[in-house]
Amino acid sequence: MDNPSDDFSGYIMQLPDDCLLFIFQHLDCGSDRESFGLTCRRWLQIQNLNRRSLQFQCSFTMLNFSSLSQTNTRISTLHLYRLLNRFQNLESLSLSGCTELPDSDYGLEALSNSCLALEDLNLSYCSRISDYGVRAISQNCRRLRAIRISYCRNLTGAGFQGCSQTLTHLEADYCRLEPNGIRSILSGGGIEYLSVSNLTWCTRVNGLVVISVGFAAKLRVLNFRSSRTIGDDCIMTIAKGCPSLQEWNLAICHEVKIAGWESIASHCHNLKTLHVNRCRNLCDRGLQALRNGCKRLSILYITRSSQISGVALEIFKLVRGNVEVKEEEVMCICPHGAFRF
Template sequence: CGSCGYPLNLTSSNRIATSIGSEYRKSVEKGLISFLSVDLSRFTQVDEVHCFPVSWGRHRSKTKLLCRKCGVHIGYGYGDAPALCGFDSPDSSSAAFRKFTIKIRALQPSDETDRESFGLTCHRWLNIQNLNRRSLQFPCSFGIVGHSSLSQSCPDINSFHLYRILARFQHLEYLSLSGCVEILDSALSYLKPYGSKLQTLCLDCCFKISDYGISLVGDGCPFLSTISLYRCSITDTGLEALANACLALRHVNLAYCPCISDSGLRALSQGCRELQAVKISNCRGVSGVGLRGCSSTLVYIDAECCNLEPEGIMSIVSGGGLKFLNIAGLSCSNFRNGLEAIGNGFAARLKILNLRMCRSVTDASIVAIAKGCPQLQEWNLALCHEVRVLGWASIGSNCHNLKKLHVNRCRNLCHQGLQAVRDGCKELSVLYMSRNSRISDTALELFKLYRCNVEIKAEEVMSIGPNWDSIDYDEST
């Protein structure tokens, strides 16, 4: 198996040789090899039945062949099987496969004898495939990390596996090793000879990768633009090495990296002047001041549940280009008016703001943001208990482009506040509200009557905004 190395016991002697010639060449060009027989004990079989009668009472059957170890699709077995469509076959017997079609790209030679034959058959085709492949993700990789994905059993991808992969696919631009918890720093040394074209590298939950491994990434991938280090045990030293080597970095995910601080962020923001998106959520050692003087290309910051300070908020918006800001769950107690810095002119281009669970934010901050961020299109104020009539009235008076507003469980949202939003936010299309104890059914029905074009949703949304790695800086917007 080309994915996991499991022996499939395919031999050249069982290949169908009757079609050697133009038909055989066409088959190889399509990336397929036909066999008379295979060792079915090496495969998991999944039947696919198509009810197109070949003769009365029979149909064509196709069985998908999967690697018994890793489940990768290897090919198909073809044969005639008894009918399952209401027709009885008088001479039906056990379904015998007439032909097996195997995908070349799903294989790798198992020994020197087969290697020679395998190479003669499809060496040119494999070279083309190797040169054309631009992305690779291991079976244990995952996109969105959760408890379920962390509990899944993953194959032990080690240094040898990574070496073979990189040596074979030397033009990779995207590589995900997320979830490969056995990968060591030394494995990343192979990026220098083989990974120079990498632009995106995902190392989420690679718990054994340290600062030394990150320095190897910097040495081997000078054109890297996106890196995800979710839950990695790196420190400011690793960030500094990365920032010094990968000047073209645009998207960086440092969520749940407990050992980084403002010092590492400062090296990143000052060294990578094309930075566009940074995730530092749940990094408790970050106050935000490390982003002071960041580039205007920085349009996305996710700093949920960080120990931000008022000075850190000023630093975060200092670049002037911010469009998405998530500072939900502020854990610092001195933020009653500390968010006014967002509305002081540097965040005038802000379009999406998440203040969910910022329980101590007062009307003064809300008024400043509403006046200073005229382009706001979505604002999450769920569980912001200290926002009162003055704050809601300011939103209605100033947020003329607001399309989505989240007010779930806001204790001090009353009839007057809801009316101010109703009468002022003319572009509002979705209002998320639930468990607002001071809003009566009558007030809600009046809102629906006057603003029938606004959809009211009872759901409480935890995460808003675009994907961090799909953000692109656009100076015109």
């Protein structure tokens, strides 16, 4: 007599792929989902096709550029190509720190052709990629919702021209973005979150004015931290042209002066969070303008400085009791050590 268990296993193996996929999707235990593909190649294929997220071991979330340069972070392009063929329905992919990732062949071009369902992509610190590879991603991955390209020094932003309206979140800190590149980033019309901290190149020619010329109507969060060359003209134009702005980070933006602060106070009616940490040209008059304007402001990040008197700050707190004022401590280095004040 045949072993009943053999008959049962044979019956399972004859199930169509749709049934196996249904079984896999209803496994609640993580270990069961991970071991599902160990049964046979067919079950492994079902598991692979159902995978939605992938992060390489060389990926990281917090690492400064100086420490990156001291590591030997590499990934085989052939390895990447094989993995992309294996996981064809990825929605989230992190390649952050893959410093050898190229644009074409087995790089971003192959990625754009393999992962058409991609929604979230992290390319931070991928120092070899250029606008060519980004163009392939933006043109082929039409479901892309968020992309991170921070510390990719070869990017100007031009590769985003004609990007999908689904693109709402972009982080491009410490990139050499140009005015036309920023215009390309905004060309899809869907950007809600834009982080371009330490942006200095295009601001010298007032290139950030493009943010407010009809392309950024949906912009809610804007990060200019450490963009030391941004001046009042740029601030005034953006304040008038971005009615949906809810959070604006202007920390260490030293060239913002009275006209800039007054424009923010007068035009940013939906602003809820404002970062003015270590802004050298924020004085009592600028703080007074913010106190009288920005009626929906709920959080203010600020640093005490010689330009802002203690009286002006206390009056702000008294008049705007609904605003949470978060004071940042300043670290000073002296021959006898570091101290805060």
